[in-house]
Amino acid sequence: MASDNFLQQYEKSEVRTAWIFIAPLLLVVGIFVLVPVLGTFYTSLFLDVSYLPEQFVGLRNYTDLLSSPDFWQALRFTLAYTVAAVTLEAFFGVMFALLLNEVFPGRGLLRVVILIPWAIPTIVSARTWQLIYEYTYGIMNYLVVNSGLVSERINWLGTEFGAFSALVLADVWKTTPFVVLILLAGLQAIPEDIYQQAKVDGAGLFRRFYKITLPMLMPVLVISLIFRTIDSLRMFDLVYVLTGGGPGGSTRTLSYLGFEAFANDNFGMGSTVSVVTFVVAFAITLVYLKAGKFSEQLK
Amino acid sequence: MTREEIIRSCLIFATGLFLLAFTLGPFIWMIWISLADRADFLVTGQVEYSLSNYRQVLTAHSLHFLDYLSNSLWISTITAIIVTLFSSMAAYAVSRMRFPGRSVVPLLILAMSMFPQISIVGYLFEMFSKAGLINSHMALILPYIAWTIPIALWINMSYFTQIPLDLDKAALVDGASRMKVLYKIIFPLALPGIFSSALLVFIACFNEFLFAIMLTIDYTAQTLPVGIALFQGLHGEIPWGNLMAASAIASVPLVILTLIFQRYIVAGLMGGAVKG
Amino acid sequence: MNATKITIKSLAKSFVTFRGKVDVLKSIDLEIEPGEFFVLLGPSGCGKSTLLNLLAGLEKPSGGELYFDQELVADSVGKFSGPFERDISMVFQSYALYPHMTVEGNIAFPLTNLPQVPSPKVMQAKVKEAATLLQIDHLLDRKPAELSGGQRQRVAIGRAIVRNPKVCLMDEPLSNLDAKLRNEMRAHLKDLQKKLGVTTIYVTHDQLEAMTLGHRIAIMNNGVLQQVGTPVEIYRAPINQFVARFIGSPTMNMLTGDLNEENGSLYLQADTLKIKLPTETACKLKPKNLKKITLGVRPERLYVITEGEQNLALPVNVIENVGPEFLIYSFHKQGQIVVRTPDEPVGDSLCLALDAGHLHLFDDQGARINL
Numbered sequence: 001m002a003s004d005n006f007l008q009q010y011e012k013s014e015v016r017t018a019w020i021f022i023a024p025l026l027l028v029v030g031i032f033v034l035v036p037v038l039g040t041f042y043t044s045l046f047l048d049v050s051y052l053p054e055q056f057v058g059l060r061n062y063t064d065l066l067s068s069p070d071f072w073q074a075l076r077f078t079l080a081y082t083v084a085a086v087t088l089e090a091f092f093g094v095m096f097a098l099l100l101n102e103v104f105p106g107r108g109l110l111r112v113v114i115l116i117p118w119a120i121p122t123i124v125s126a127r128t129w130q131l132i133y134e135y136t137y138g139i140m141n142y143l144v145v146n147s148g149l150v151s152e153r154i155n156w157l158g159t160e161f162g163a164f165s166a167l168v169l170a171d172v173w174k175t176t177p178f179v180v181l182i183l184l185a186g187l188q189a190i191p192e193d194i195y196q197q198a199k200v201d202g203a204g205l206f207r208r209f210y211k212i213t214l215p216m217l218m219p220v221l222v223i224s225l226i227f228r229t230i231d232s233l234r235m236f237d238l239v240y241v242l243t244g245g246g247p248g249g250s251t252r253t254l255s256y257l258g259f260e261a262f263a264n265d266n267f268g269m270g271s272t273v274s275v276v277t278f279v280v281a282f283a284i285t286l287v288y289l290k291a292g293k294f295s296e297q298l299k
Numbered sequence: 300m301t302r303e304e305i306i307r308s309c310l311i312f313a314t315g316l317f318l319l320a321f322t323l324g325p326f327i328w329m330i331w332i333s334l335a336d337r338a339d340f341l342v343t344g345q346v347e348y349s350l351s352n353y354r355q356v357l358t359a360h361s362l363h364f365l366d367y368l369s370n371s372l373w374i375s376t377i378t379a380i381i382v383t384l385f386s387s388m389a390a391y392a393v394s395r396m397r398f399p400g401r402s403v404v405p406l407l408i409l410a411m412s413m414f415p416q417i418s419i420v421g422y423l424f425e426m427f428s429k430a431g432l433i434n435s436h437m438a439l440i441l442p443y444i445a446w447t448i449p450i451a452l453w454i455n456m457s458y459f460t461q462i463p464l465d466l467d468k469a470a471l472v473d474g475a476s477r478m479k480v481l482y483k484i485i486f487p488l489a490l491p492g493i494f495s496s497a498l499l500v501f502i503a504c505f506n507e508f509l510f511a512i513m514l515t516i517d518y519t520a521q522t523l524p525v526g527i528a529l530f531q532g533l534h535g536e537i538p539w540g541n542l543m544a545a546s547a548i549a550s551v552p553l554v555i556l557t558l559i560f561q562r563y564i565v566a567g568l569m570g571g572a573v574k575g
Numbered sequence: 576m577n578a579t580k581i582t583i584k585s586l587a588k589s590f591v592t593f594r595g596k597v598d599v600l601k602s603i604d605l606e607i608e609p610g611e612f613f614v615l616l617g618p619s620g621c622g623k624s625t626l627l628n629l630l631a632g633l634e635k636p637s638g639g640e641l642y643f644d645q646e647l648v649a650d651s652v653g654k655f656s657g658p659f660e661r662d663i664s665m666v667f668q669s670y671a672l673y674p675h676m677t678v679e680g681n682i683a684f685p686l687t688n689l690p691q692v693p694s695p696k697v698m699q700a701k702v703k704e705a706a707t708l709l710q711i712d713h714l715l716d717r718k719p720a721e722l723s724g725g726q727r728q729r730v731a732i733g734r735a736i737v738r739n740p741k742v743c744l745m746d747e748p749l750s751n752l753d754a755k756l757r758n759e760m761r762a763h764l765k766d767l768q769k770k771l772g773v774t775t776i777y778v779t780h781d782q783l784e785a786m787t788l789g790h791r792i793a794i795m796n797n798g799v800l801q802q803v804g805t806p807v808e809i810y811r812a813p814i815n816q817f818v819a820r821f822i823g824s825p826t827m828n829m830l831t832g833d834l835n836e837e838n839g840s841l842y843l844q845a846d847t848l849k850i851k852l853p854t855e856t857a858c859k860l861k862p863k864n865l866k867k868i869t870l871g872v873r874p875e876r877l878y879v880i881t882e883g884e885q886n887l888a889l890p891v892n893v894i895e896n897v898g899p900e901f902l903i904y905s906f907h908k909q910g911q912i913v914v915r916t917p918d919e920p921v922g923d924s925l926c927l928a929l930d931a932g933h934l935h936l937f938d939d940q941g942a943r944i945n946l
Contacts, residue, residue, distance in 0.1 A: 018397075019392075019398065113319065115557045116322055116554055117322050119557035121505065128328065136339065137343075254417075255415060277417055466671050470673075472685075
C-alpha cells in the first residue's frame, strides 16, 4: 500500500550517502563556529578574568556593559562609521559601475584595475593609509595643503573627526570594488532594447539613468549594501592599525571593544561584547530585509 | 557629435581618470616609498631610489618576514584544499540528491556565517589553549575552514545546479557510485566554479587578521597580516621603507592572482553574492 | 538474446511536500513481454516519465511491486535495487552525454563501472562493435560538442547498448532532433531494437512515434493508465474520449448533444448542428435509452457526397491543400470540425455521409459505448 509517511519517500542508501557527503562540513562548522558561539554566550554569564576563579554572575556583565559609556561610544561610532562608509560605497559603486558598463577604449584595463584594492590585504592597505595620513610627511597633508584646500596640516589620526574620516576613506577604497562588481553584473542584466526603446521615446541620458537604470538596479544595490553593512558592523583590522581605537577611545568599534576585553584577559566581558555585537548586526540585517522586502529575493 | 555624445565622452573621461587615481593612488604610493631610501622626501626633498628595502626585508632574519610569508602560504593553501573538498561534497549532496533536510542544510550553514568573527574568537582561544594548539598552524587552519566553508558551499552549489541532472542519472544508470559521479562527472565540469571558490577562500585566509592575531603568538605561526600590523622595525621609529617593501611583497601574489584569474574571482563573488 | 519480462503490480508514486501529498502515479498494472518494444504515451505531466524512473531504479515506489522476470526489484517496503543492479540502460531526451569525455569515453563509461572491469582490449572491441552498429565508429575521438544532434543521439544509444542490458529505457530520445532526422532515426531505432531483441520501453508524447514504433502502446493521463493495446487496436477502438483525441492527426472530431427520435430516425442535436445517425447505429443505440452522448468521427471518415442520403451538412470556412489531399475546416460552437478528402470541394457547404462502422460513441462520462 502507498504510505503517507514523509520519510518513506526517500531511498535509504541515498539518504545515508548524502549525509556522509555533508558530515565533514557540518562537523567543522559545528565544532569551530556553533560550539564557540554557544560557548561565548555561556562565558558571557561568568566573571571570567584570568587571575580570578570563574564565577557565575548571571546578566551582570550585560548590565555593566550597557551602563558603560565606552559601550555607547563604540556603538555610536560603529553605526556612524557604517552609515558613512556604506553611503559613500553606494555612491562610488554606482558611479564606477556605470562607467565600466559603457563601451570605450581602455574599459578592459579599468575593469582589472578596479580589483586591485580588493586584492590587497586589509592590513597592508591600512599600513599604507597610515603612511598616507602621516602628519608631517604624509602625502595626504602634502596634497591638501599644497592645493590650498586648507592652510594648516590636518592631524588625521590624532583628532576625532580626522580619524573618523581617515577610517571611512580607507574602508571605501578597499571595499568599493566589491560593490562595483555586483552592480556591474546587475547593469549587464538590464536588456539593451529597453534603452533603445527609451531613446526612441525621447528620454535623454540623465532621464534614462534615473527612470530606467536606477530602478532596475535597485534590488542588486540593496543586496550589495546589505553585504557591506554586515561587514562594516564587524570592522576591526583598520581600527587596529590606523587608530588603535584612539584618539581617546573615540574610534573603537564594537569588535574592537570586544578584542580589547579579550586582550586584557577579561573573557567574560569580551564574550558579552561579542554577543551584543552579533545581536546588533543581526537586528540591523533584519531591519534591512524587512524594509526592502528582499527576503524572497534572497532565496 | 551630438550634445549628448559630448557629455557622455566627457563624463567617461573624467570618471575613468578619477577611477584610475582613486584605485591606484595608494598602491603606487606604497611601491614608491618601498623604493625610496626615506619616507619624508616630500618635506625634505632629498631622496634616492634602490631595491635595498626589499633586500633587507627578505634577508634580515630578525624581521622574520619569510616566516610570516611561508606561514600564510601554507595555512591558506591547506585551508583552500580542505574547504574545496568538503564544500564540493556537501554541495553535491545538497544540490543533486534527494534526502530529508536538503533545503535546510544550506540555510543553516548560511546562518552560521552570520556570526561575526569576534563572537567566535574568544571561545576558540580558550578551546585551543586547553588543547595546546595556540601558536600552531592548526590553530588557524581549523577556524579558517569553518569560517570560509559557507561561502564555498554556496558558490559551488550555484555552479553545480547549472549542470543538467540527467548527467547524474545517466552515470548512475551506467553504474557509477555517487562518489564516482562527483569526481568523474561533476568535478571536471564544475572545475571553473570550484576553482573560483578555492581562490576566494585562499585570498580570504591570506588576508584574515582577527583570528590570526588572537590565536598566534610569534613568527612560528603568525601570518603576514599580523607580521605587517606588528612590524616595528629594529629601533623605535617605524621604518616605512622596509614596511612598504614588505607590504608590496605581501600584495603582489594576490594582485597577480587577481589579475590572472579576474574572470573566476568575479564569477565566484557573483555566485556567492547573488545566491547568498 | 537477453530478453526480460517486466511485471508491474499496482505500482504507485506520490511525493510528500509541505503543501501536501501529490499522487503522480496511481496504481499501475502492466506486463511487458520479453523483447517487446513497448511505448508509454501521454501528455507532459501524465506520469510516464515517473513510471520510467521507477523502472530505472532512479526513484523509489510508494506502493506496489516491480518484477524483472521472477525477481522482485522494488517494492514500497524496503526492497530496492539500483539501476545498475537491475541491469538496465537508459537514453535521455537531452542525451546526457558527458561533455568532457570523448565519444569512446562516453560509450566505454558503463563498462568501466562493471564489478570486473574488462581489459582495455576487450573494452575497445566492445565500444568499436557498438559504434559500428550505429555508424559512428569514425567519430570515436571527438567530444560531444563537436557532434551534430543526430550523431549525439547515436552516441547516447551506443552507451545504452554497449553492455547488453536486460532492459533498455528511452525517455523521449528523438524529441530534440529536427523533423527530417527524427523520421530517419525512428526507422533506425526500430530496426536496431529488432536486431538486438532487447526489451525496450519508450516514453513519448508524440502519437506518431508511438504508432510507428511500438508493438504495444500504453496511454496514460493524470497518473492513470487509460488503455493498453497494439497501435491498431487503439486507433480503431479508443476506450475513452481522452485516448480518442490523443491518437490520430488531425484529431478526431467530437460533437456532444441530445438524442432525439423523429419519424423513426435518431438525430443528434449538437447545438445548432443536427446529425442524422446511420440506421444501423440508431437500431443498436435505441435500446440503451441514452439521453446525451458524444459522437466521434475521424476526419477521413466523413465522406463528402453529392447525391444519396446525407447525415449532416456543414458550412466550409477554411480549405487547406496539403498535397495529396485537402483538409476542410468548419467552425462550430463546440470547436472545429475537420474533413479530410482527396478531392477539392466545390461550393461553400458540404454534404456529408457517415459510416456506421467508423463511428465512436461515448457516454457522458467519456467512456466508449460498445454497440
